[in-house]
Amino acid sequence: MSETNEKPVKAKYLLRDILDQHYKNAWDAKNRGEKVGWCASNFPQEICETLGVPVVYPENQAAAISAKGAGLKMCEHSEANGYSNDICAYARISLAYMDIKECKEMDMPQPDFVLCCNNICNQMIKWYENISKELDIPMILIDIPYNTEFETSDDRVKYIRAQFDHAISQLEEITGKTFSQERFEEVMRISQESSKAWLGATEYTKYDPSPLNGFDLFNHMAVAVCARGKQESVDAFQLLEKEYAQAVKDGTSTYRGEQKHRILFEGIACWPYLRHKLTTLMQHNINMVGTVYADAFGVIYNNVDEMMKAYSYVPNAVSFERALKMRVDAVTKNKCEGAVIHTNRSCKLWSGFMYELDRRLREETGIPTVTFDGDQADPRNFSEAQYDTRVQGLYEVMEANKKGGNL
Amino acid sequence: MSRVAGLLEEFGKIASSPMNRLNEYASEGKKAIGCMPIYCPEELVYAADMVPFGIWGAEKEVSQAKEYFPAFICSILQTSLEMGLRGDLDQLSAVMIPVLCDSLKCMGQNWKQGVKNVEFIPVIHPQNRKMEAGVEFLKTQYTNIKNRLEEISGNEITDDKLKAAIDVYNEHRKAMREFVDTAAQYPHLITPAQRSAVIKSGYFMEKPEHTKMVREIVKECNAQPQKEWDGLKVVTTGIIADSPSILKILEEHKIAVVADDIAHESRQFRTDVPNCDDPMEALARQLSVMEGCSVLYDPDKKRGDMIVDQVKKHDADGVIVLMTKFCDPEEYDYPIMKKSFDKHEIPSIMIEIDQQMRNYEQARTMVQTFSDMLSN
Numbered sequence A: 001m002s003e004t005n006e007k008p009v010k011a012k013y014l015l016r017d018i019l020d021q022h023y024k025n026a027w028d029a030k031n032r033g034e035k036v037g038w039c040a041s042n043f044p045q046e047i048c049e050t051l052g053v054p055v056v057y058p059e060n061q062a063a064a065i066s067a068k069g070a071g072l073k074m075c076e077h078s079e080a081n082g083y084s085n086d087i088c089a090y091a092r093i094s095l096a097y098m099d100i101k102e103c104k105e106m107d108m109p110q111p112d113f114v115l116c117c118n119n120i121c122n123q124m125i126k127w128y129e130n131i132s133k134e135l136d137i138p139m140i141l142i143d144i145p146y147n148t149e150f151e152t153s154d155d156r157v158k159y160i161r162a163q164f165d166h167a168i169s170q171l172e173e174i175t176g177k178t179f180s181q182e183r184f185e186e187v188m189r190i191s192q193e194s195s196k197a198w199l200g201a202t203e204y205t206k207y208d209p210s211p212l213n214g215f216d217l218f219n220h221m222a223v224a225v226c227a228r229g230k231q232e233s234v235d236a237f238q239l240l241e242k243e244y245a246q247a248v249k250d251g252t253s254t255y256r257g258e259q260k261h262r263i264l265f266e267g268i269a270c271w272p273y274l275r276h277k278l279t280t281l282m283q284h285n286i287n288m289v290g291t292v293y294a295d296a297f298g299v300i301y302n303n304v305d306e307m308m309k310a311y312s313y314v315p316n317a318v319s320f321e322r323a324l325k326m327r328v329d330a331v332t333k334n335k336c337e338g339a340v341i342h343t344n345r346s347c348k349l350w351s352g353f354m355y356e357l358d359r360r361l362r363e364e365t366g367i368p369t370v371t372f373d374g375d376q377a378d379p380r381n382f383s384e385a386q387y388d389t390r391v392q393g394l395y396e397v398m399e400a401n402k403k404g405g406n407l
Numbered sequence B: 001m002s003r004v005a006g007l008l009e010e011f012g013k014i015a016s017s018p019m020n021r022l023n024e025y026a027s028e029g030k031k032a033i034g035c036m037p038i039y040c041p042e043e044l045v046y047a048a049d050m051v052p053f054g055i056w057g058a059e060k061e062v063s064q065a066k067e068y069f070p071a072f073i074c075s076i077l078q079t080s081l082e083m084g085l086r087g088d089l090d091q092l093s094a095v096m097i098p099v100l101c102d103s104l105k106c107m108g109q110n111w112k113q114g115v116k117n118v119e120f121i122p123v124i125h126p127q128n129r130k131m132e133a134g135v136e137f138l139k140t141q142y143t144n145i146k147n148r149l150e151e152i153s154g155n156e157i158t159d160d161k162l163k164a165a166i167d168v169y170n171e172h173r174k175a176m177r178e179f180v181d182t183a184a185q186y187p188h189l190i191t192p193a194q195r196s197a198v199i200k201s202g203y204f205m206e207k208p209e210h211t212k213m214v215r216e217i218v219k220e221c222n223a224q225p226q227k228e229w230d231g232l233k234v235v236t237t238g239i240i241a242d243s244p245s246i247l248k249i250l251e252e253h254k255i256a257v258v259a260d261d262i263a264h265e266s267r268q269f270r271t272d273v274p275n276c277d278d279p280m281e282a283l284a285r286q287l288s289v290m291e292g293c294s295v296l297y298d299p300d301k302k303r304g305d306m307i308v309d310q311v312k313k314h315d316a317d318g319v320i321v322l323m324t325k326f327c328d329p330e331e332y333d334y335p336i337m338k339k340s341f342d343k344h345e346i347p348s349i350m351i352e353i354d355q356q357m358r359n360y361e362q363a364r365t366m367v368q369t370f371s372d373m374l375s376n
Helices: A011-031 A045-051 A058-067 A071-080 A089-100 A123-135 A154-175 A181-206 A215-226 A231-250 A271-283 A304-312 A320-333 A354-365 A384-402 B003-016 B018-027 B042-047 B075-086 B102-114 B132-153 B159-185 B192-201 B207-222 B244-252 B279-289 B303-313 B328-343 B361-375
Strands: A037-039 A113-117 A139-142 A261-266 A286-290 A338-344 A369-374 B032-035 B051-054 B092-098 B119-123 B232-238 B255-262 B318-324 B348-353
Touching (some): A011 A231, A037 A045, A058 A071, A058 A271, A071 A089, A071 A271, A089 A123, A113 A123, A113 A154, A123 A139, A123 B328, A139 A154, A154 A304, A154 B132, A181 A215, A181 A231, A181 A286, A215 A231, A215 A271, A261 A320, A261 A384, A271 A286, A271 A384, A286 A338, A286 A384, A320 B102, A338 A384, A354 A369, A354 B102, B003 B018, B003 B192, B003 B207, B018 B032, B018 B051, B032 B042, B042 B051, B042 B132, B042 B159, B092 B102, B092 B132, B102 B119, B119 B132, B159 B207, B159 B255, B159 B279, B192 B207, B192 B244, B192 B255, B232 B303, B232 B361, B244 B361, B255 B303, B303 B318, B303 B328, B318 B328, B318 B361, B328 B348, B348 B361
Parallel strands (some): A037 A113, A113 A139, A261 A286, A261 A338, A338 A369, B032 B051, B232 B255, B232 B318, B318 B348
């Protein structure tokens, strides 16, 4: 086949390959005898990328394992080891994997150290403490204190910055690698480009019809989590932006079917039921065009202090007022007509003030909302019937609103 | 009635009717500041001539709080928020709420939105508390709180006043440590419920008054002859252990609490505020020297071994883990602690507790079984 006849490679395949390569690199490093870390999804990836330290992401693994149907098996293993079923299902899956050391749904190298950052929750600290203790490996924590103010204060930035510097010297000691300021500048530049491209791609949901099914973002964002600092990610996300731009021009979309209604989906996906959730929405011609979750992994800054601030503005680290503004902005920008809110049994922090946020979101935007009970990875905490009924209810209100019935 | 019994009755009354105390403070024109779990800088409140007032939930029905919290948030926070929403705590001038666990983070935000009459003061502790940058950060946070408390009270918190407050609190901590040791030596004089009441009453009293009463009971007990205890001795661990029903079950089975690692109890007073020229730094530095608490970062997970040491020190028969339902920091610690207990062949049971509990039969059966096992 000649080159001219080859179809251009789609961004989604590039993104999948980046992820595969990321994990392959980690395996190769492990096999070479290099030290490999387990890393929290919102730990400043610039540090590891600069040092060239291979890390893998337990949250990413837990999501993949549960999406492939093995969440229950892993959760039950941890519960048999004494862990309450109250704790986060990602943590239960990860602690099970630490113990069993294999899972055909998704394997990854065992850790020589753990890198923790609690800007998504404090359970991360406990989860990683236990890994560190059980495997007798060092733990590095970057503590990003919960931000009760709207803006991040200077004393917080100073504290986070000191930990950032300390984490670098700890990692240098653990891995024997040296931090290069020059390389750091480059990684920051690349990370900014990829974050901008990722956020740029997610912005395309504002078009009506949207050129993408919003749930696509849940698949693509793994690269935003794992590989923001790599040039390949910049290329892939920029390609994704281009594809969406073209789709807008062509009037096409990855959403199959007519897009009659546009919603905000609030919370982490229920990975074991992703297909079911998507199908139910599609049966009602609903596209998810607003989410603050995917955007959480696009971290924008112009210098190191701003980087510290950016890591303190991820969804679960912020005050009620800032959290509300993020949702109101997502609804407004993407012209959402309703919202589906996930009360996530695994995530106390995400769900702990969501009832009030739901009320305020309705007040400020006037859109109807429904909530459902679910879990990001434990299949026992989701009811298809409840979810379907709630979505059906929302659909009926949105339909009536569209016809002017409820206005 | 002996003086010991009289004092215990007095402690019991105060512990079981905190609202009476709050009303008294209000009628005396004293301002009170609510202090939620797990660590609040009470010394700052005291130094501003106000009364720190502990809020660790209550055995109450929850209705309004359900509008804010999903069902899987612990009952300590559910019932505390309930009291705030109902207006039960309107006599407080403000409430300090730390962010030491994810549920507490949400508690503060819900309080701010839902409880309009009582101001929310966030208490932001660093988790990298042993780093100098962590101490510095906490000092700044405490300074923000100090400024706010000065505004509320109208009183300046001078260094001298803060130093005096730290002395008062360290004296109280010392008295409390002496008390729990005394209670361990005199289980025939002090039941688990009475032990709990002595500790709990301190949350609602001004510290010099509480210290004085605690010193007196220690003195009165020490004047009594020690008796051989023919029951069992345990160390308790958990967040809170003030349920009269659970404590009654222990008493019925002749189980004495000889030491505890309860957040509401010994974790509050086992570590003094260290000596520093700058009292604000001293206050901030206390967090860096605390060990073995589920909400404070500890990759070494020292807690299990610390409890083992207590078991050995007091020649205890076992450990009772009182697991507050939906408390994830404690739930993560449990499997690691259990390994420590098992390694040292220390029998232990875990009983799930909840301030919403109405039926204690399961707890009773577990304690019965544990008691039988230890007695054999």
